[in-house]
Amino acid sequence: MLHTIFLILLLQLGGEILQKYFSLTVPGPVIGLMLLLGLLLVSRRKTSGWVPKFRQQMVDSAETLLTYLSLLFVPIGVGVIMHLQLLDGQLLAVLSVIIVGTIATLIFTAFLFQLLRRKHDHD
Amino acid sequence: MTDANRLYEVWVYLQAEPLFWLTLTVGAYLVADALYRASNMFPLLNPVAISVTLVSGCLIMFDVEYERYFNGAKFIHFLLGPATVALAIPIYLNWQIVMAERRAIITTVMLGAVFAILITFGLAHLLGLDQATIRSLLPRSVTAPIAMGISEVIGGIPSLTAIITIVTGVTGAAIGTFVLDLMRIRDLAARGFAFGLTSHGIGTARAMSRDRTAGVFAAVAMGLSGIVTALIVPLLFRLLSGGF
Structure with a gap:
């Protein structure tokens, strides 16, 4: 468990360093995600020795962490309620943009993805 | 010393320590999660929204500053x-599915991310919001840490962006199921994809709690749209502000 936690932290750290050094607009943790995915894919063929065992441990730790993904948004969410005054006077307009924009984006992406998948099936 | 005084002293000590706020947060989440499960995952009882309500209620009731709470x-x-x-793990575990759908995934991420930005820009202009607020709104569909970074790059207010992305996440997670049911979109992959692209981590958490396939596509959409949005918002913003 500790090894996998170390690797996750190390990759996030690597991501942060790359982001700062090259002043990228992609945040460090997302670069860390790409690094981890790359490592897993590169090591995919290794089926003996410590690599597959470690990979399984990685899967288990990550899934444990992702089970509580919702919890991790609570602290920043509380900040939302406590800092609502930042939106002074624009609350209603901002909420309208969010709600209408969210509904429109949901419909647009779901339809587009469904359409492209179907077309793909007929190729 | 009276009992009330003693209790007050304990409270003064506790509220300065992280332990109390950590316990409160985890406890509120467990209550919210139990409610969510008991309601058979009714989307309006989103666990993030309920826990946030419970914790903020406590803070307001006992007049505690956010900074003090956040310290724990x-x-x-x-x-x-x-x-x-x-x-990376759910994406890796479903790599074959992802590769099989790569064309649909790449096209939808590109067009979906641009659509999310344009509709936000259009609506915000229509409602006459000020420049700083518009800039803070643009990256709202991606996960908070990414969105805050983008907001800073284009001259928005990062903390306002954090608020907006969380509200976007909770909104999508809470009403997404109704909207997609109404539109008769039954394809679980397409539903998950829309959740992840529109409502980042909160949408992904919701999709994952319902269905594994939907969760995977949500995670893929969230990760990729985060990258795409980080790359195109600054560009698109320059184009849009030049045109208006």
């Missing part, structure tokens, strides 16, 4: 970074 809750907040890295 930051340990939970910190895990968002590692959890983002860990999102």
